[in-house]
Amino acid sequence: MFLHPKWFILAIVVGLYLPVAIDATVLHIAVPTLSQELKAGTSQLLWIIxxxxxxxxxxxxxxxxxxxxxxxxxxxxxxxxxxxxTSVLAALSPTANFLIFSRAILALGASMIMPATLACLRHTFMDEKERNFALGMWVMAGGAGAAFGPLVGGLLLEYFYWGSVFLINVPIVLVVTVCILKYLPKQNFIHEKKLNILDALILITAILLVIYSLKAGLKEFDPQFILLGLIGIVLGFLFVKRQIKSDQPLFDLKLFTSKSVKYGFTISVVAMIALVGFELLISQKLQYVYQFSPLEAGLYILPFMIAVSVGGVISTPLLNKFGAKKVAVFSLILSSVSIYFLSVVNFETEYLFSAFCMILLGLSILCAFLAATSAILSGAPIEQASSAGAIEGMSYELGTGLGVTIFGLMASFFYTKNVDFYHFFSADQLKIAESSIGGTYQVLPNLSAESADLIIKSANSAFVMAHSSILIFSSLILLFLAIFIWIFWRETSTKSLSI
Incomplete structure (x- = not known):
């Protein structure tokens, strides 16, 4: 069975998607390094990610x-x-702003890869069970890439300069590109399909304005930030209105009349928001609070990475047996429980328990994402496979972006609220020190050893409290999502939907 060319195509798809997924999280472990090497402020660090x-x-x-x-x-x-x-450009970035620009162009390439790989699987695997297996491998590659991103970053930062986290993409992309040219079959496509670039620009502008207004407005109240946020919301409504009226929209909103697509999208967005609460701050906690090196921090999270990597093996038979809804609900509940316990565990003295919780989280969250992916693709007709893949990909990225924004701001808020540095810094230094634990470490060289020790203890205590609060919030998000899906998603059958 596995000698058929379609399984080699699956390997090509997985190989191309892997660096895209790794790049989503590879910088999480590098936040302290970027803060020092590029002198990046809190806002710049959030935008880089x-x-x-x-x-x-x-x-x-x-x-x-x-x-x-x-x-x-x-x-x-x-x-x-x-x-x-663009991976080469990112690796050679001389400033934080140039790295932000490079990451933006990386997003352009990645946004092409994600729907293309899903469409390729949809066209290649017509049998539903084989397709679920292929999707399991795709989701596992994405999950494993995102999960192993911190370890890859930590390993490279241990021995090389920070830009190496991008250079590893180059040989992978070269090999996969050759394989695409040689082995992927040509296929029919819709010549008359129009590309509405204006609608894409409206959507991108709406997203960036809303996120910018949140990041800036919640730190410093200013009417102009509220105005920018309102403009973003209006543009969002305009985008939806244009999609409804358009003969050839960017994506057919009628796809959301399918409950499989609608609830699969909801699961992906909300679950990813919650997961970012765990992924974004744990490496900073391990490095700042427990003084781990980037590599040691990456190795500490290894149980989570392994669980995500093997999750596709167990999730596919569960999906085929119980259907997307049941798998999603049960997985979300387990993820909620595991994140809650991670919010109260001591990472330094209770490693075995924290490792168990990370394994449970990795397995359960991957099952939830596979259920969502299967629901979205199975609920769309095959001629709209790329559009369905785009919807699925957008759900992950939108959830990640919102998660970074929400939890980055929450971390800054809780941290600032629980530190007291007024007696140690000038006004300018105080603003940097209170913004984040990374900012605090930037200004420590200006202090005596005794004062620095007091500051570090206060900073660590505040960051632990912030991290715990964020994980509890993430746990509640997943629990409420599970309840919502159980009540409102009415499947037409107990199996995964097929076309």
Whole structure:
């Protein structure tokens, strides 16, 4: 069975998607390093991480439409070339702002790759059970890439300069690009499909304005930030209105009349928001509070990475047996429980228990994401496979971007509220020190050893409290999502939906 060419195509798809997924989290472990090496402020650090998923969320819809027009093969090629070239630019970034720009172009390439790979699987695997297996491998690659991102980053930061976290993409992309040219079949595509670039720009502008107003407005009240946020919301409504009226929208909103698509999208967005609460801050806690090196921090999270990597093996038979809704609900409940216990565990003295919780989280959250992915693709007709893949990809990236924004702001709020540095710094230094634990470490060289020790103890205590509060909030989000899905999602059958 596995000698059939379609399984080699699956390997190509997984190989191309892997660096895209790794890049979503590889910088999480590098936040302390970037703070020191590029002198990046709190806002710049959030944008370095956030610009990648946010732009992908806006671009991925137009790329799904482009895939329907030119075919997934050409879209995969364009995406891989852009991704490879921009990885080199990101690695050579001299400033934080240049890195933000490079990450934005990386998002362009990644936004082509994600819907193209899903469309490729949808066209290649017509049998539902085989498709669920292929999707399991795709989700596992994405989950494993995102999960192993911190370990990859920690390993490279231990022995090389920070830009190496991007250079590892280049050989992978080169090999996969050659394989695409040689082995992927050409396919029919819709020549008359139009690309509405204006709608894509409206969506991207709406997302960025809302996120910017949240980040800036919650730190410093200013009417202009409220105005920008309102403009973003209005543009969002305008985008939806234009999609409804358009003969050839970026994506067909009628797809959301399918309960499978609608609830699959909801699961992906909300679950990813909650998961970011765990992923974003744990590496900072391990490095700042417990003084782990980047590599040691990555190794500490290894149980979570392994669980995500093997989760696809167990999730596929569960999905085929029980259906998307039951798998999603049960998985979300387990994820909620595991994140709650991670909020109260002492990472330094209770490693075995924290490892168990991370394994449970990795297995359960991957099952939830696979259920969501299967629901979205199975609820869309095959001729709209790229559009369905774009919707699925947008749900992940939108959830990631919102999660980074929400929890980044929450972390800053709780941290600032629980530190008291007034007697140690000047006004300018105080603003930096109170913004984040990374900012605090930036200004420590200006203090005596005794004062620095007091500051570090206060900073660590405040950060632990902030991290615990965020994880509890994440746990509640997942629990409420599970209840919502159980009540409102009425499946037509107990099996995964097929076309």
């Amino acid at each position: 956030d610009i990648y998923p946010l732009l992908m969320a806006g671009l991925i819809l137009v790329m799904g439409a482009l895939g329907d027009k030119v075919g997934y093969r050409k879209l995969m090629l364009m995406g891989s070339i852009i991704f490879g070239i």
